[in-house]
Amino acid sequence: MADGMQGVDVDYDGLIPNNVGLNGDERLKKALETWHPGYIDWWKDMGPEGFQEALVYLRTAVSVDPKGWAKFGFVKMPDYKWGILLAPAVPNRTIPFGKHKGEPVWQEVPGEYRAMLRRLLVIQGDTEPASVEQQRHLGATAPSLYDLRNLFQVNVEEGRHLWAMVYLLQKYFGTQGREEAEELLNRRSGHEDNPRMLGAFNERTPDWLSFFMFTYFTDRDGKMQLEALAQSGFDPLSRTCRFMLTEEAHHMFVGETGVSRIVERTCDAMNKAGITDPTATAQIRALGVIDLPTIQRKINMHYPLTLDLFGNEISTNAANAFNAGIKGRFREDKLTDDHALLDSTYPVLRCIDGQFVEQHVPALSALNMRLRDDFITDAAGGVGRWNKVIEKAGIAFKLTLPHQAHNRRIGEFASIKADPTGQILSEAEWVARVDTFLPTPDDAAYITGLMQPVHGAGDYASWIAPPKAGIDGKPGDFEYVQIHE
């Protein structure tokens, strides 16, 4: 066995499948087994509503080695094997950035960074159960069994990501970690008194278009955060996040293809009906599909919410985390600068006295913005592919990402109003035009009306095209969820 295979084999016999040698750590094992019943209770209370007994064709990660990475099979969700899986250790890895650059990575938490690390873990961990809570009613209106299965796959993997963060809290943060792990099960998305920590994770996910937008944009924020944490000098965090990223890719896939299939269906229906004007809303909606401007308005809502998750434009927290070697940049290992950033600057679009100003600010304090810019580039790729679908159908319409000042609630742009192209508006202008930017009550009512469950194997709702390929190579009429007893 090569050295690189250390930590690859997964113990599946115990209550908690893991490749972290849980059996050899009685204290941790007991802590996690004590936490487990609370987790299952949370899943049953706040997980997908109404389908806990259904057999769902799910992927379970069974190894961190790509050769044996995952298996597919029918499982009832409460029986899903949520485990603790870390990517294989990289031998002789050193801290890749910050003031400790070049030192051996930490296998234990350095005392001076305990508080900082704990907070990062709790924030990341809090988003995982939050999204499950946000999506718990969607099963009732799934446009197909295929989509229902994808929703549940996303949900169980968010559950596993909670496990991943709880493992780190329980293993490395003692009593405090244990308390934080409990709190992760107690907060509730959208709850008045005890909400989740970040704004976007307290928003409702009222319909499937919102779900696809959320998995496309907001889970992509998750990807960027995981990419940055995967660079961490705290090796257990790096290994955890590296493995989570392979799962996160599926969530991105659900969002990107979900929107793409809606766009495809709309274009197809328009062409069949001979409608060329994408703004002929009434005619298009009469076809039972979602008109492209409504999809644009949904983008205008979800994208800014996600930009808000990156925090303030200028941030000392981000600078400290980088300097400490705790949280790096997107694909830090592929960047070729000095990885210390003490003397460099980064251009940031700021809002000063109500006007946009591009400023070169110290690169360390602009790390949130740098990650946000990487996110914007990444997010633009899928929008480009949606536009290809529209272009291929010969329809004159283009979806766009709105300007970063549009519809913001956090950061410097929160103080102004801007339209999706970045024109600064007065309050009165905003009120007059907001219905053309953001989803209206009419849009919501129309979409809600479309949300009727489709449960026939191989059948799809009127407003979404079938996928190009099945999950796990399955044929089009595969019964991904067996709802019957």
Added chain:
Amino acid sequence: MSKQHLIDPEICIRCNTCEATCPIGAITHDANNYVVDATICNFCMDCVAPCPTGSIDNWFHVAAPFSLDDQFGWTELPPRPADGPTEVADALDAEAEALLAEAHARAGGRARAPATASKPRINLFNRANPARATVVGNRRITAPDAESDVRHIILDFAAIPFPVLEGQSIGILPPGTDAQGQPHAMRLYSIASARDGERPNTNNLALTVKRVQEPQPDGSVLRGVASNYLCDLPMGAAVAVVGPFGATFLMPDDPDADIIMICTGTGAAPFRGFTERRRRTAGAVRGRLMMFFGARTPQELPYFGPLQKVPPAVLDQELVYSRLPNQPREYVQDRMRRRADDLAALLGKPTTHVFICGLRGLEDGVEAALTEIGHTHGLDWPSLRSTMRAGGRYHAETY
């Protein structure tokens, strides 16, 4: 012609998982596409399972490989070459592919995997990079005095991931060289255990191996290289394994599927895997397993003892013997005729699958019996067989 690994740009979402996974840097990207460098890719398949979209699983037969620049420019895959396979390959290894093609040659047409079968992993280990398994079991499963020496051999993979499905095969590379100084040819053996090992959650698999020793007309004895190598292995010995292989002869996952299994001798191996799988998923299963299993005598029937302990509710078994003293010879096709009503009822259902595995020639007897049963029960067997084969419900693997 050579094989080339390609990514379907229409389905790919550019998530970077493949590039991050590839152990040898064969995958790269530009602003447009993720692509595989044909000069580097060694078909190790590491990138296939983690891909969330399925876009990664494309294998073209090409006269000249597409360059990186070709691939960067694509918005969709080029048309598949007309003479290339349109179905999933059983193996990407030419040696294994030829062996499987030969074994499947008499199914009457190209086989398809059952619609509900799990997606198989193939070709994870090859001659250049075999998996090293350890023998953790090797016992004779025919009677000590029987002429036929058939063994149940368990290979353990320790920490090496070696994911298999019931019905797949592995390749064994006997050490040493032949008379021409070439490495011995690969031999394929069907996996005789369930996907999760001999016991649930063990990383091992079982083989059913018959020691080949046939007297020749000149008085010598032909001794099979691989079978004798395997049968003689002591506990703890290391074995070089390649594969897994096979993408069509696979167990359906549908809990409602009825499965008719017809075999002789070591052809029972995959059906032991099927039966074990059904035992472990018993809670969800409603479909039936029906087996016709032929040997010369009970003493020579592999797994005779264990089969006596399988409850009829799990497996409806017909053990058939052709050399019982003072009894007329009976073959599987004879017993199938006696169960004509049951077989006809099963064959009339759209969820029934037929699997045949054993010595070459078995299909002919089965074919005759099923045609006859068809006549008496109003089924046009030849056309039904074509329908079933096209739907992934008829499979034959003989050697």
